[in-house]
Amino acid sequence: GENVEQHPSTLSVQEGDSAVIKCTYSDSASNYFPWYKQELGKGPQLIIDIRSNVGEKKDQRIAVTLNKTAKHFSLHITETQPEDSAVYFCAASSGNDMRFGAGTRLTVKP
């Protein structure tokens, strides 16, 4: 089955700086790559996703890039704010088999 690795496990940045989280996957059949944000005591919430026919996608301060050849994808958050502090999960899916990374705890210091 699919194996997704996520780095780093913790990330601390100063408010206004950029944050980058990286994931690698193993199954070349994976074609859907969502990113979820989880705040304390809540369920994960989708923040952005990308499909295999697209190399990059942007939504305001958030962007995701995908390199299918290298089997890795990344989340970029620019101009970070304290409310960006949360745990972020990447995932890779080939249909009925979605696997999540172990998560990155992002702390944005004011």
Next chain:
Amino acid sequence: DAGITQSPRHKVTETGTPVTLRCHQTENHRYMYWYRQDPGHGLRLIHYSYGVKDTDKGEVSDGYSVSRSKTEDFLLTLESATSSQTSVYFCAISTGWNTEAFFGQGTRLTVV
């Protein structure tokens, strides 16, 4: 939370007892999922359903069973709870494969 309700929100149970967690949705989404979340493992799929009475195993299905008798309800049963099943359980729903999944608030289960 997209019309998803998990119950109970917290439960403490003893080893060897059966436990049932309930997920109720008001969105009429076809797909429903049960995940467990443990430190260092992210979210791992236990079972999923693609319609009434249509279910299948996920990555970590041993020791768990599910049932879906109505579109809106998806039950997760631990037949005989073990300490290794202490976890936070999330229900999720979606309209199809490779679409946005909406998660419930989670159920914290402790097996002592």
